[in-house]
Amino acid sequence: MNWFPFIKLPSRIAAVLAGIGVFGGLFSPGSVEAGYRKVPERYQDVDVQVLQSGPTLLFSDSPEMVYENGILYKDIVEGEGRVFFHHVNGTKSTRKLAVLMRPVNQRTTITWGCRGIGDPDKWYYISARKGQTRYFNDYKEFWQKARKTELKEKRGKHKKSSKGDGGLKDYSFYRKVSDLPLTTLAKGEYMEVLSQERNIKRAGVQLKPEQLLTGIFDFHASQPVEIIVMMCNPEEDLERFSREAAVLPMDEHPLRGTYQHADLTYVVKKPIQMRWFQAKALCMADSEDRNFLMGTDRMTGKKTQNYGNYGVVYHVLYSVTGEYPIQIGINPWGGEFYGTGLMISEDKAEVITIPGKNAFFGKGDEVDDVFLHSPNHKRKDAEFIWSPPGASNLPIRAFWTVNRLGNSKKS
Numbered sequence: 001m002n003w004f005p006f007i008k009l010p011s012r013i014a015a016v017l018a019g020i021g022v023f024g025g026l027f028s029p030g031s032v033e034a035g036y037r038k039v040p041e042r043y044q045d046v047d048v049q050v051l052q053s054g055p056t057l058l059f060s061d062s063p064e065m066v067y068e069n070g071i072l073y074k075d076i077v078e079g080e081g082r083v084f085f086h087h088v089n090g091t092k093s094t095r096k097l098a099v100l101m102r103p104v105n106q107r108t109t110i111t112w113g114c115r116g117i118g119d120p121d122k123w124y125y126i127s128a129r130k131g132q133t134r135y136f137n138d139y140k141e142f143w144q145k146a147r148k149t150e151l152k153e154k155r156g157k158h159k160k161s162s163k164g165d166g167g168l169k170d171y172s173f174y175r176k177v178s179d180l181p182l183t184t185l186a187k188g189e190y191m192e193v194l195s196q197e198r199n200i201k202r203a204g205v206q207l208k209p210e211q212l213l214t215g216i217f218d219f220h221a222s223q224p225v226e227i228i229v230m231m232c233n234p235e236e237d238l239e240r241f242s243r244e245a246a247v248l249p250m251d252e253h254p255l256r257g258t259y260q261h262a263d264l265t266y267v268v269k270k271p272i273q274m275r276w277f278q279a280k281a282l283c284m285a286d287s288e289d290r291n292f293l294m295g296t297d298r299m300t301g302k303k304t305q306n307y308g309n310y311g312v313v314y315h316v317l318y319s320v321t322g323e324y325p326i327q328i329g330i331n332p333w334g335g336e337f338y339g340t341g342l343m344i345s346e347d348k349a350e351v352i353t354i355p356g357k358n359a360f361f362g363k364g365d366e367v368d369d370v371f372l373h374s375p376n377h378k379r380k381d382a383e384f385i386w387s388p389p390g391a392s393n394l395p396i397r398a399f400w401t402v403n404r405l406g407n408s409k410k411s
Contacts, residue, residue: 035357036366039331040279040399046318047269048282050291054171054263055080055218057293057311060229061390062250065090069236070248074228075258075298076104078221080172082262083193084311085229086128086214086390089207096234097213098204100242102190104224110191111174112181113218114138117194120211124391125338125360131215132340132389133351139342139385140349146176147347171263171315174220185225192238193217201237214390216311247299257304259295265315271379272400273322279401282316283333285309285388286395308388316384316398320373325403328384329367330354335393336362341386343371354386362392367399 058081060073067090089095101110116135118127173180183191183198192203194215207213228242250256272280285292285308293306306312320326330337338360343350355361355368373380388394 036355036361036368037329037401039365039367039397040281040401043279043281043399046272046280046282046400049267049269051169051265051267052261052263052291053169053265054261054313055082057081057259057262057295057306058083058227058229059255059257059259059295059306059311060085060087061255061310062253063248064088064251064253064255066095066231066248067091068248069095069232069241070230070246071242071299072229072231072248073256073299074226074247076224076226078224080174080218080220081227082216082218082311083227083229084216084390086212086310087229087231088212089209089231092209094206094208094234095231096202096204096206096236097194098230098232098238099193100190100228100230100238101185101193101225103185103187104226105187106223107184107186108221108223108225110183110185110222110225111220112183113173113220114142115217117215117217118213120205120207120213122210122212124212124214125336125389127212128214128389128391129338129340129353129359132387133353135216135387136340136342136351136385140351142173142177142180143342143344143349145179146173149176149178169265169315171313172218172220190239201239202235203238204232204234206234212391216387250297250300254297254302254304255307255310256299257295257297257306259293259306259311262293262312263315264291264309264312265317268316268318271319271321272326273320273375274324274326274400274402276324276402279399281400282398283395284314284398286333289395308394310388310390313385313387316386317381318384318400319379319381320375320400321377321379322375323377325372325374326400327369327372327403328382329369329399329401331365331367331397331399332362332393333364333397334362334395335364336360337389337392337396339386339389339392341370341384343382343384345371345373345382346380360392369403372403
């Protein structure tokens, strides 16, 4: 992620990726590209309640440019976990990136959740978007299965009331989907997660010089498991290397650590209802965001902050009502942005690319409309889910406006 020091723009952070060439877009707003709307001149920020829940996140991105073989990050997780990694082969020869998982003391069953591993690529945004698209395709599939289970329970009148949970939702699928993939490992066995090879010494994914690999995956471990992210020679014995190799120090950007509760839920408190001339907005992941996760780098014991909340999944819960169709659009306020998300509305889930028109956007003043709601005087609930892409800038803003043209996707 190779951050530059924070640049004090209006409520912005510059999460600038090496090799992307984003400075022109970040510092020169320019004109709105064809096909996008301009940011509303006047708008009102919505009032939200922010709730934190979810898995333990292992975040591995420092060093981002890996110039020698070694351990990039490792820690032990029990229960729900998530790994987010983002590394570039900075050497002049082919290397192997691997994520090894093994039981600590006893036989362990690992249940696999959403998985979004990109492909090695010199174009960082391509690897990042591929990973996110795969992750949210899994999310959509599991959500649909979980939804069927919930409806069946309602028909059978076995559904327990969730009243009293304070609005905190459980987004994991481990208790809701019965056919999630399982891997059982005895002590002494291991799994290489990227290649999905079991007890294979040379498993992993090969990266040519200057190629990035980024990805995210969720899991549940019945017993404590050790997770090791490493870069090594292609022919290296993973098991031996994981025990003997040195831990590489972080680079100048301390984007590494373990963080608890890596799901953030933004609950918009009041239904969104507007007249033609009104607009409402929500800014997420800016430089003054109090919701950046605090954690610990297990390699050094130092306290760290996940600037950008990479690996965190955001859930924006809101409802629309009133007479007019309301569209939600995304504004890449911090610069170039290339991501994927999921929209859930009217009991349907749809994977959306952000932006939907081009590979990426980010001059700062454009809005890409991603979904259209038609409340027709009825209240309709919705959920917008996204996660900061590994090769993008932040913050982003969501804008709700009254649709005039009717050219967005309808609910």
